[in-house]
Amino acid sequence: MAITEVRGWPVGETLEDLIAYATAQGAEGYAVHQVRVCRCADCGGQVFGVTGDVVEGAVRRTCRGCGAEHFIADSGEYWADITPAVMVCECGGDADGDEEDFNVAVGYSVYADGEGIRALAVTSRCVACGRLGYWADWMVRGGELHLLDLA
Template sequence: MPGWKIGQDIQDLLAYAKAEGAAGYEVHEVRLCQCASCGGRVFGLHGDPEENTAKRLCRGCGREHFIADSGDYWDDSKAGIMVCECDGDSDEEDFELAVAFSLYEGGDGIRALAVSSRCVACGRLGYWDDWMVRSGDLHLLDLA
């Protein structure tokens, strides 16, 4: 896969997410996505990059979870699925996901975030989207 960054494991995903930044800002914290119901770390990813929304779907138990404040802006009719070019058939793939956060100076709020991924099948590292956080609320750190 020429030109693609490949990750061997979760640590590579975390390093990639930190290095890529969040909406052009330095990343201060990266949270690995993990299902609150079953502890799973493999997901499908749906969302709308134009509306800056993302929802992960646990492959272990099927639970859906909005990333950060995406649920406040979600529109099912505009949501697409994240795919990896390794498969070639545009079917939904399996990913490990991480959310990188840029904090305001002093750490009193979230400035921006970015959703990064590692394809379970081929290891390709990439991102879904990044956006400025409308509210800045620190509780969004726990909604990766």
């Protein structure tokens, strides 16, 4: 499929659209070299509720399939010091309006030598309407390549 525009918002129908969107958005002004689509480590689900702090750069996803919570990258280190907000979509979520479900992808900007991550960005696709969104990004600036596995 392809990313389209509906009422001024980018919309995607597939995870491939989310990957393309994450790549195009960049991370803290840098090109994205790798994108990881989030998958629950416990059940393999790919639909999440998302909370976080866009200013401080910390995001947690909660699997809608099994309820497991996962921090994105190094977010867990900062969680106690932030005031998380629930991620919402303009559409209001599912038909019941009680939950907002997202596919989530993390785009990583990697240094040219491949020795570390420069920055990362968290993007999403609303399951109900397909709207693509840019949630948060932050600088990493180090050799923390293990963060690639913590999407």
